[in-house]
Amino acid sequence: MSDSRTPVSAPTPVTPADETPAIGPHRRGVQFRQTHPLALAPVTPPPNTVDGFVKEFLHELNTDLGVALSRSSINDQYTALAHTVRNYLTARWLETGRKQREGYPKSVAYLSAEYLLGRQLGNNLLAANLSDIAEKALHSCGLSLATLRAQEVEPGLGNGGLGRLAACFIDSLATMNVPCIGYGIRYEYGIFRQTFVDGEQVEQPDSWLALGNPWEIAHPESAVQVNFGGSTETYDDNGVERTRWVPAWNVLGVPYNYMVPGYLNGRVNTLRLWSAQATQAFDLNIFNAGDYAQAVRAQTFAENISKVLYPEDSTPQGKELRLQQQYFFVACSLRDFIDGQGRDFDLRDLPERVIFQLNDTHPVIAVPELMRILLDERGLDWDEAWAVTSKCFAYTCHTLLPEALEVWSVELLGRLLPRHLEIIYRINDEFLDLVRETWPDDYLRLGRMSIIAEYPDRGVRMAFLATVAGIKVNGVAALHSQLLRDKVLNDFAELWPEKFTNVTNGVTPRRFMKLANPHLSDLITDAIGSGWVTDLERLQELAPLADDPDFRAAFTEAKHANKILLRDHLRVRDEIELPTDQMLDVMVKRLHEYKRQTLKLLHIVSTYEQIASGKVKAADITPRTFVFGAKAAPGYRMAKQIIHLINAVGSVVNSDPLVEGRLKIFFPANYNVTLAERLIPAADLSEQISLAGMEASGTGNMKFALNGALTIGTDDGANVEIRELVGDDNFFLFGMDEPKVADLGAKGYHPGEYYESNPQLKATLDLIASGHFSGGDPMTFEPVVSNLVHHDRFMALADFGSYVEAQHRVDALYADPDAWTRSAILNVARCGFFSSDRSMKDYIKRIWGTNPVL
Numbered sequence: 001m002s003d004s005r006t007p008v009s010a011p012t013p014v015t016p017a018d019e020t021p022a023i024g025p026h027r028r029g030v031q032f033r034q035t036h037p038l039a040l041a042p043v044t045p046p047p048n049t050v051d052g053f054v055k056e057f058l059h060e061l062n063t064d065l066g067v068a069l070s071r072s073s074i075n076d077q078y079t080a081l082a083h084t085v086r087n088y089l090t091a092r093w094l095e096t097g098r099k100q101r102e103g104y105p106k107s108v109a110y111l112s113a114e115y116l117l118g119r120q121l122g123n124n125l126l127a128a129n130l131s132d133i134a135e136k137a138l139h140s141c142g143l144s145l146a147t148l149r150a151q152e153v154e155p156g157l158g159n160g161g162l163g164r165l166a167a168c169f170i171d172s173l174a175t176m177n178v179p180c181i182g183y184g185i186r187y188e189y190g191i192f193r194q195t196f197v198d199g200e201q202v203e204q205p206d207s208w209l210a211l212g213n214p215w216e217i218a219h220p221e222s223a224v225q226v227n228f229g230g231s232t233e234t235y236d237d238n239g240v241e242r243t244r245w246v247p248a249w250n251v252l253g254v255p256y257n258y259m260v261p262g263y264l265n266g267r268v269n270t271l272r273l274w275s276a277q278a279t280q281a282f283d284l285n286i287f288n289a290g291d292y293a294q295a296v297r298a299q300t301f302a303e304n305i306s307k308v309l310y311p312e313d314s315t316p317q318g319k320e321l322r323l324q325q326q327y328f329f330v331a332c333s334l335r336d337f338i339d340g341q342g343r344d345f346d347l348r349d350l351p352e353r354v355i356f357q358l359n360d361t362h363p364v365i366a367v368p369e370l371m372r373i374l375l376d377e378r379g380l381d382w383d384e385a386w387a388v389t390s391k392c393f394a395y396t397c398h399t400l401l402p403e404a405l406e407v408w409s410v411e412l413l414g415r416l417l418p419r420h421l422e423i424i425y426r427i428n429d430e431f432l433d434l435v436r437e438t439w440p441d442d443y444l445r446l447g448r449m450s451i452i453a454e455y456p457d458r459g460v461r462m463a464f465l466a467t468v469a470g471i472k473v474n475g476v477a478a479l480h481s482q483l484l485r486d487k488v489l490n491d492f493a494e495l496w497p498e499k500f501t502n503v504t505n506g507v508t509p510r511r512f513m514k515l516a517n518p519h520l521s522d523l524i525t526d527a528i529g530s531g532w533v534t535d536l537e538r539l540q541e542l543a544p545l546a547d548d549p550d551f552r553a554a555f556t557e558a559k560h561a562n563k564i565l566l567r568d569h570l571r572v573r574d575e576i577e578l579p580t581d582q583m584l585d586v587m588v589k590r591l592h593e594y595k596r597q598t599l600k601l602l603h604i605v606s607t608y609e610q611i612a613s614g615k616v617k618a619a620d621i622t623p624r625t626f627v628f629g630a631k632a633a634p635g636y637r638m639a640k641q642i643i644h645l646i647n648a649v650g651s652v653v654n655s656d657p658l659v660e661g662r663l664k665i666f667f668p669a670n671y672n673v674t675l676a677e678r679l680i681p682a683a684d685l686s687e688q689i690s691l692a693g694m695e696a697s698g699t700g701n702m703k704f705a706l707n708g709a710l711t712i713g714t715d716d717g718a719n720v721e722i723r724e725l726v727g728d729d730n731f732f733l734f735g736m737d738e739p740k741v742a743d744l745g746a747k748g749y750h751p752g753e754y755y756e757s758n759p760q761l762k763a764t765l766d767l768i769a770s771g772h773f774s775g776g777d778p779m780t781f782e783p784v785v786s787n788l789v790h791h792d793r794f795m796a797l798a799d800f801g802s803y804v805e806a807q808h809r810v811d812a813l814y815a816d817p818d819a820w821t822r823s824a825i826l827n828v829a830r831c832g833f834f835s836s837d838r839s840m841k842d843y844i845k846r847i848w849g850t851n852p853v854l
């Protein structure tokens with residue numbers, strides 16, 4: 001036990017020579033005294049008027065970009081506009097920071113390797129209530145806000161739901177006035193840009209920074225050093241044996257700050273993304289000797305760390321560079337947070353200042369990193385360090401697929417982070433002591449629960465480490481949390497039942513309703529006032545209006561207007577001509593077998609086959625437009641073949657006169673947040689058809705329901721809660737539930753039996769197998785068909801019959817527009833629960849404690 005609290009805080013600063021009390025930042029030793037009245041006054045934003053906005057905009061254009069309006073490019077105008085909006089938010093940002101340092105309220109530090117932010121301009125205008133002023137100001141300069149908005153390249157620093165959730169959460173925390181800092185990685189290349197060549201996915205680099213990024217502010221002077229490799233050694237520290245890490249190499253982490261404005265509340269939180277830089281630009285000796293490439297090798301190597309986002313979703317990528325990325329951003333973030341607490345701060349009080357929320361296992365290496373800081377840098381003993389560390393983290397799990405849980409090989413971890421591996425071993429030893437005490441002689445359990453896996457190779461199970469260290473472990477929907485407790489982390493739940501909790505995901509109504517769907521938003525505001533934007537449960541007040549014919553008509557009109565907007569958008573973006581007078585049936589999400597895009601496709605091909613074979617008259621089917629949007633991980637072959645098949649079916653069906661006016665299939669490439677904002681408000685039917693027990697939550701499902709689409713879905717993830725809230729009459733449920741799936745799996749699943757016994761399913765698969773969609777070549781899609789008929793891990797064939805039957809119910813309801821619209825309105829009215837504001841309240845209540853608020 002260390003008996004003194006002195007060694008814990010950082011070394012005392014050198015006293016300035018003249019002993020005068022310093023004003024201004026101490027951290028870099030800069031001392032200055034303000035005297036000018038303006039320098040002493042609070043920072044103020046530009047005037048909130050059209051003229052004030054124009055002046056600021058022109059100032060940015062002229063002085064920052066150095067161009068006259070008459071000579072400026074659209075990118076100049078967009079950049080100046082972004083800077084202008086930023087300038088309006090700056091005063092609030094500085095004020096938020098000042099208040100933070102004044103009181104040091106407990107903060108949330110959200111650690112996430114991904115943030116799928118979407119475009120910033122519209123959201124920031126909305127948060128600052130500047131949309132109208134900006135529109136008028138630009139108009140008076142002869143410019144259009146819509147054109148400049150279209151110029152923004154969205155920061156695709158995430159793969160899918162997990163990254164988008166992080167973005168929704170930081171929006172909600174700012175809006176709810178909760179001190180939060182988001183930490184992550186500033187990837188130079190985000191999620192790849194998807195294009196199709198002959199229907200096949202081709203990836204292109206996402207050079208989102210090519211035209212500059214007006215939303216970030218770099219602070220190279222505050223770069224943080226991050227070490228890697230080397231070895232550890234012990235030494236004698238006044239009779240105490242201590243360990244230190246002797247690293248072999250290091251890089252710098254340069255912080256880039258982004259504003260995270262709350263909605264109309266004056267708070268602006270920070271998102272801090274780290275960019276890797278070499279500690280030394282190049283080796284001068286080698287350079288002088290003429291080997292230029294070799295001279296910059298170290299630099300290239302270091303900068304690779306934040307070069308590109310791993311495009312994997314729901315399955316981890318066990319690559320060394322990925323572990324480097326994880327440690328890199330976590331080490332920078334912990335250092336940054338701790339340094340920000342001031343010099344005299346005693347790290348033993350850290351749990352009063354922060355909760356580090358671990359967004360999946362990607363940042364879990366933060367646990368041994370904090371231990372290392374406390375033990376090796378601050379001289380705490382093990383028990384003290386663990387007492388602090390085990391109060392600072394909480395872990396959110398986002399998956400159920402066993403193969404998706406990260407395991408790092410001991411060999412790799414030891415090579416890259418030798419001290420961390422030692423610490424992990426010790427954490428595991430102490431933890432296994434506890435397991436032994438609790439269940440003496442239960443060796444199987446010890447093996448099952450050990451943080452270190454022995455098979456197939458020695459590896460560190462990051463989810464277990466997070467569970468052992470976290471104050472809480474949560475799943476992301478009720479069913480998911482229950483399955484975590486009962487299955488994936490069952491031993492841990494027996495040991496610490498109180499550690500496990502649920503927080504159902506949510507989405508931000510600012511971006512996904514107010515910004516994305518102004519038609520519906522205005523209609524809602526006219527009906528119930530504007531309070532719903534920050535208090536989404538108030539949507540309930542819409543429920544009685546489901547029976548009001550005038551409201552229904554207005555609702556239908558808003559949906560139709562959104563279809564027209566989408567049609568216009570896709571016409572330019574993808575040269576697609578979207579029908580606006582029929583059902584729009586949408587499935588957008590990452591391409592993954594468990595999500596079952598193939599099941600959707602089987603339904604489409606089945607409908608087509610029935611017409612093509614004369615079993616059904618084209619005139620008798622409900623006209624539908626199917627839209628897919630999905631990226632496949634570049635190395636995921638089956639997913640890419642499924643994309644190819646969807647496109648192939650689309651090109652045959654779309655050009656077949658037999659189904660003209662009745663069926664269309666579109667697959668706009670490069671589904672992203674920007675496209676989601678256009679598609680979701682226009683959709684009638686939302687496809688949420690994963691195999692029960694596989695989708696942790698889903699958040700697209702919430703966005704669709706809140707925008708007035710009806711869901712056809714399985715009892716999976718948050719679908720379960722959506723259905724419970726909207727009612728069975730307003731949700732098209734189909735398929736096996738999770739216990740049935742488990743039973744069937746245990747009994748032995750034979751997809752061939754479904755193929756043989758369901759003639760419609762057989763005809764459908766046979767049509768694909770015949771080569772009908774591949775120019776007569778039966779081999780092109782043979783792997784997809786044979787995988788379904790012989791393996792079908794996600795039981796698409798087993799659910800096919802029930803799915804088709806549910807689609808008939810969809811058609812029947814759609815045939816009654818009043819009944820359909822009534823249901824759609826009730827979906828909106830009853831889904832207020834799915835606001836990410838509510839998720840944040842649940843985190844505060846169930847995980848973070850009464851603090852942190854205000």
Ligand code: NBG
Nearest residue numbers: 161162314398476696697698699
């Ligand atoms: C995803 C799940 C989704 C869930 C999001 C956000 C990963 C690892 N998980 O179901 O697949 O909605 O996380 O929680 O990306």
